[in-house]
Amino acid sequence: MGMSNTPSESGQRRERFLFLGSGLLLLTVVLLGFAKAQRWGTSFVDVYIKARDVNGITRGEDIRIAGLPVGQVGDLRLNKKGKVHVQLRIETDKAYLIGPRSKAHLAQEGLMGDPFVVISADPRPEEQSAAINGSTIPFQEPVSVDTLMKQLQRTQKELHATLRNTTALTASNGSLKATLDATHQLAQTMNSQVSATAPVMREAMGSVAADVHAVSESTEAVEKETLSLIRETRPLVEQTIKDTDELTRSSKQVIDLLHNVLGPWLEPADGRQPEPH
Template sequence: MKATSSQKIKIGLFTFAGLVVLVLGIFFIGNQKSLFNSTFNVYGTFKNVSGLQVGNNVRFAGINVGVVQSINIITDSSVRVDLTLNNSVKKFIKTDAKLSIGSDGLMGDKLVVIAPGGITSHEEIQPGGRLGSINPVDVDKIITKLTRVADNAETLTTDLSQIVGKINGGKGTIGRLLNNDKMAKDLEGTVKQAQTTMKNVHKTTNTLNEDLTAAQHNFLLRGFFNKKKKAAKAKQDSIKKVQEEAQKEKEKAAKEKADAKEKAAKDQDNKGN
């Protein structure tokens, strides 16, 4: 069965559309992977690449500027990551720039993030140069710690539930105290008795202060208290007198020193004349 002209046209259009889509796809992928741009290579080493793969994006200032070219294990604790970057960003990346591994969104693919640098060095990175790296956080260790914390929290919750159950059941001292009305009343009575005792102590103290004040004005004991006051005043006067004498001696010594210094200066002037 021979194809009609309309069928041939449809086949031709379909083929042409397929080629256009293929070319656009190649161009788009090549542009994303920097296949058609002037590029240069740099590298960094990490202890752990956290699932980074060849072909993942490299981001600088929030913009995709290259791709991960290769990932190779150097030693048991070192992994080399080679990057292919657009030549247009070379002037912005300094030798003290840092590489870190991040994620494209919360659950997106891994990517390499370049911090610009320029703090300790203003020299541009050269092709094939090495950049410093910041090792990513070990997610497995964090998950292990969180799991351990969750297990401890579960154990603690279980223990608290058991304690609350015992208290509600009247077991233990606290349980008996909360569930035994007689013990609670006895405790309440003890507290009230302690409060009453403290009030009596305050009253007794106030009474003693009043009695002492009255005794000071009693003519039989007035002489005793006056002697105590005179003795205290005499002691204060004696201390004050000693302080005054010490001050006078200090002033006298200072004056004698000044006079001696003045006399020495005069003697020196006389010798010069």
């Protein structure tokens, strides 16, 4: 009679089967996950981009349209002109979203996340999905951080130079601001003098006319000639006074405007008024 298996041997065989079964199950799960990540069994169409610098683009990197993955980056090849030819593998059932106006650029999840390629959508009929196969779409290369830092430094230098020039101008504003103040005061003086002189001139002209009329009573011809002369010259004199008055007001308005516009820029940097010399 053959020897029957002992309970200990049966337990060991059962443990061995459980170990092998769990290992096979784990291996199957890993293979399924890898196949899903690599999109095994999915058909693709190839789209290409050309870039001078592919820093941040790697093989297997996600390709997204409107935030959803539609493919992966394939091969990267350097051509004879020094540009990199990048293969973008797009799932066939989503290739209709890419059209002639589509563009690609590099993006990143947050500040420290993984980079990915983004393609702008330009939908076409679904039956034309394969029409994009083998075509090249434009690629907007990312701006270099070094370039941005250099531009920022140059902008800061220009800003500092402008501030220094403005400070120097406002600090030495004595001559220009004094000239504007003096011109403003002169315009006010001219206006007041003309306003005060005009009535006196009109009164003097009236007095002269009265005197001439009194004297001319003895000689009618002289009276007519004198009155005619006064009638001819009086409008000219009055018009001259009006023109002078109008010119003075216009000059004052222009000077006030210049003083209001340029005055704040000519104030000293610390807000103090310039000391009198």
